[in-house]
Amino acid sequence: MTHDLVYNILSLGVPFSVALLLASLGEMFNQRAGVFNLGCEGIMCMGAFLGFLPAFFLKTGPLAPYGIVLGFAVAAAAGVVLGLLFALVTVTFRAEQGIAGIGLQMLGWGVAGTLFRHFIGGVTGVEGLAAWSIPGLSRIPFLGGILFNHNPMVYVAFLMVPASWYVLFKTPWGLKVRAAGTEPRAADSMGINVNRVRYQALMLGGAMAGLGGAYLSLCQAKMFADDLVAGRGFIAVALVYFGRWSPLGVLGGALLFSLAQSLQLAIQVAGIKFPYEFAVMLPYVLVILVLSLARKARMRGPTHLGVPFNREMRY
Template identity: 35%
Template sequence: MSVMTPTAPAPITPASTISLETATVRNWKPPIGLGVFAVIAMLLFTIGARSGVTIFRLSTDSDLIQLPALSADVTVVTIVVTVLLFALAAFSAWKTFQAKKTPLWLTVVFAALFLIAFLTWAAAGATIPVPGLLVGAVGLSAPLIFGALGGVISERVGIVNVAIEGQLLAGAFASAVVASITRQPVAGLLAAIVAGVLVSFVLAAFSIKYFVDQVIVGVVLNVLVIGLTSFLFTQLLSPNEALLNSPPRFPRLPIPILGEIPILGPVLFRQTIIIYIMYVAVAAVWFALFKTKWGLRLRAVGEHPQAADTVGINVNRTRFWNVALAGGIAGLGGAYFTLDSAGAFNKEMTAGAGFIALAAVIFGRWDPIRATLAALLFGFASNLQSVLSIVGSPVPSQFMLMLPYLVTIFAVAGLVGQVRAPAASGKAYIKS
């Protein structure tokens, strides 16, 4: 009979003596992207070299404080900036080699230098009105910002809002008709909100109550609104233009003192009431989303509806009313087209702005402030093609027309990379 002798337990190694090998993660996308753009700049400014002087006018004739215009020698600026771009790309590569992230300031400085060099090269021998360029960018960004804010709220609560285009177009149509009949632009503004909410009601009803795929409902709504407004424009607005399609526009309301700040004054503080509402909307949505009980419940429903339901939040009701709120905000963006920018309704006048706003939501990582900055970038790209066409840029007009959409594609596909949407976004909630 054999006797089993117990074996002594293995000695426990103190935690302080355990060496953990950490994997070194290096993200080479930023330095590669910056290097590619540096090479593009070198080829553009070398093969298509231009000479002369570009003048950047910093003040308008009505400014109280007149800033002197800046003159930039095209050859000097393009050479110096190209060298700096390669230096920044090399610095980014060095930081990546050390397994560190490329700083945000480096990307911002790189983009600013590239833009300055491109403007100097493209407008050689001409004058660029900087305040006019920026004012136009803010104007073209306004409907995108309203649409992006609506998209952020809707997706944060769990509903993919592909119908932003339809909400913008419905808001533009309703504001034009109501403001034309009442001769009150404020009434048109309220009508735009109601129109956006009505489109959102349809989106919410089919997505939340009947569990229809949210993307399909959004696409169908866009087609429906485009077809309906086009039909009504042809049958009603065009034959009765004086009565139904001649809305009064909001006047510009300069803010005293702030409107006299050089550059920023004409751009930000000599605007119409819709732009000022936009400023308030951006701040209000950000504060409400991240600093209030309402925002906490909204984000909880978009991230984990089961957990939100467990603590007593009515998930579907929260989704329904917040999607309606999102539609109302997007409707305000539609009112900008008719009550501020164009002054009348035209068929399909939004021209895909809703889809660019949706791209701004993704580019901004579902954050109101970042989405606003993304919308401003797209608006700036849109206005840039107009300004460069006026000053006689050598860049083909077809490419300039593509510029806003190229920026959109590059921003979403190249700059954002992998991002995580709200976990329950696009998923219908069925209470178990």
């Protein structure tokens, strides 16, 4: 019983972490560039709906295999557009980032829900992205089913962790991103266009948040509903603080939250006598603890996080 329970928790926790991991990695680039995007939730909502739409309309017929691929592409494109919108408001117009983020969250959630009721009308499912077992590795006892028996987006998301680390710490563009969030005036004096870098980071972050939302509707739930994202966008922002603005730290935070989520599901399925309300609450308690520690973590983060850059003003 204990072996099966542990296996179920771990095997559910890995795919549950993907949407958070993608959104958190994108938010990490935003914050490294000096912008925190509380609108991540709204971008994920739009990505979840717009990613679901092509898969829903193309779920039958010869183009059915391309519906899911098109869905992910549309979700990423929508994320880029919303990232550009947020950049226009916060980078160009220098609006307060927290308020603008809440506005973007409300915009994405409201538009996605309205379009869903207009084009689809009710909860319905799609086939979704099927699991792909990695030959050989999936046969490893215990670990094979936990790590190597998932849909391709799970592998893509985990490969994004080393890719993000390489881009952030080993490329000229990554250096520009870190400079834009830490010492934007020094970066500007070296010829770096700080606002352009922040635009680029927000576009990348938006695309990844859109992919995270599409993962929820196409791979995890295989349906769309108004409450599908369920606060994961805000959790993604908190996980960046928890992970100390590092891809590996973000991965650890995403796994921690997803394992807590899978634990409460496993407890209910196993019929263990434990108040399920506390089990459901557990993942969000972890987020509160993360936010409570964020003040100390903030000292290690980008020094100009949340501060609009204006080369004509002294700080």
